[in-house]
Amino acid sequence: MNTPAASASNGPMIEIKRLNKWYGDFHVLRDIDLTVTRGERIVICGPSGSGKSTMIRCINHLEEHQQGEVVVNGIAMTQDVKRIEQIRRHVGMVFQHFNLFPHLSVLENCCLSQVWVQKKPRAEAEATAMEYLERVQIANQAHKYPGQLSGGQQQRVAIARALCMRPDVMLFDEPTSALDPEMIKEVLDVMIELAHEGMTMLCVTHEMGFAKTVADRVIFMDQGQIIEEAPPESFFNNPRSERTRLFLSQILGH
């Protein structure tokens, strides 16, 4: 077997092969095939319940799949807890509801996994945390608690927290859906900047403007399947599938 270090420099970032998942009898993911190359930015959209969140949550094993293969950075996902934790160290995730730790300050939120997972000394962890908080322009709030920040600020902290682990790929699960309209832009700006820096990204989002700006590929999912995948220009201008057209008319039509 390849060592992670050897495989990390070449090959795709993420490989998903014939992924299937059921919730009880409900078939949520059906034969998903997806390969993400290094530095690629992918936007995943689709109606609610189409399995898009479930799919990206399979990449860091927040959801368990029953059939198929998930390979992240050359490491194949198994049931082994150590293996799963090894994969998670390379995969950052940002959630719809931020999921910051409310009992810890912003700075402590960003240091926690550096200290406990990467075993970094406290001072080094704090320096890294401040560097990323600076980049999401929230360093001046480092000593506040999440509950004292606005939604947009919290989501930027959540992005910084994930980046502190220096992940190879970032997963965004509807990062702007829980935000008030005036805060969406500040979060998207951070994500756009991240994309320009070359981060491999998978974003589940309905922000089509974002998709047009940064995506290399847009994936449309419905009923647990990938219906269509295409570069943004052709995806928005000539969608091939009827369902994609219907979906686009519903979210762009007003």
Place this chain on the structure above:
Amino acid sequence: MTSFAANTEMIAAREAPDQRRGVAGWLRANLFSGPINSVVSVITIVILARLLWPFIEWAIVDADWLGSTREDCTGEGACWVFISARFESIVYGFYPEAARWRVDIVFAMLAALIAWLAIPRLPAKRWVGLFALVGFPLVAYYLLVGGHFGLMYVPTREWGGLMLTLTVATVGIVGSLPIGVLLALGRRSSMPLVKGVCVLFIEFWRGVPLITVLFMASVMLPLFVPSEIEFDKLLRALIGIMFFWSAYMAEVVRGGLQAIDKGQNEAGQALGLGYWQRMGLIVLPQALKLVIPGIVNTFIALFKDTSLVLIIGLFDLLAIIRAGLTDTNWLGFATEGYVFAALVFWIFCFSMSRYSQYIERKLHTGHER
């Protein structure tokens, strides 16, 4: 004025209206805000005074405080001489007089440790806490039991009074919380065996009355255990009490665990934290904070129920006072005895209650999500 105009001038912040500060203001706002309220307040105050005054008169005004025999009491009010004359035995039970300094040291250490851990300003909480959980029990054990380092051996049947009550309560409290937390985590485990064992344990101990547990520990257990193995009666009671209350604690903690959004655990997972790290660093700190009232409620119930050990022949604070009532020199002072016992229990329980409220306020980190 037209309603389409834009407001160009900002309104300056003004002071809030009069809040009726001070004692007089408070009285006016809360007790005498109107004729009916005033009448109700006056009637309530009169009734309270009528009910409480006789007690105050008996317990304080007419009471006798000084002396050493019952002849020092006039008999009009409470005879606190009964308490002061027996004070030593109320505190130490039958603990040999020559060795009581050992109990004093343990008391002082316990008080100092609690104070150190309870006052946020004092440093090195981690080390003091570690000592309180590991070093202190050892030191306390060797001091109280003796038999080593030239200290006289004092069997636990000679323990009693307040020191026994505090021993049982402290061991119960310190033991039941961690066991309860582990049981609560186990009950939510995805591993069927772990979960099954925890559910069984919790439901068993919660299903039997504490008195039964104590009887079992003192009467039944020796029947099953070979007679060569001598299991200290106090130790058996302590284990019974610890397990019994840990089952309650487990359910209190489980309530807290269920209230934590599962996104918290997922965020921890996504960051690569292991199970015990997620529980210890993320989930438990929030869950335990949420159920502080429930935890302290359990502590208080535990503290008061320590007096049940009297049914298996251990002389805790209440039992020692009861024993004193049968002293032929001091017949007829049951009221004083029970009132004093109640006061001592109340002081400890009320302190725990106040401290928990303080801690809750202190741990509040601004607006919750």
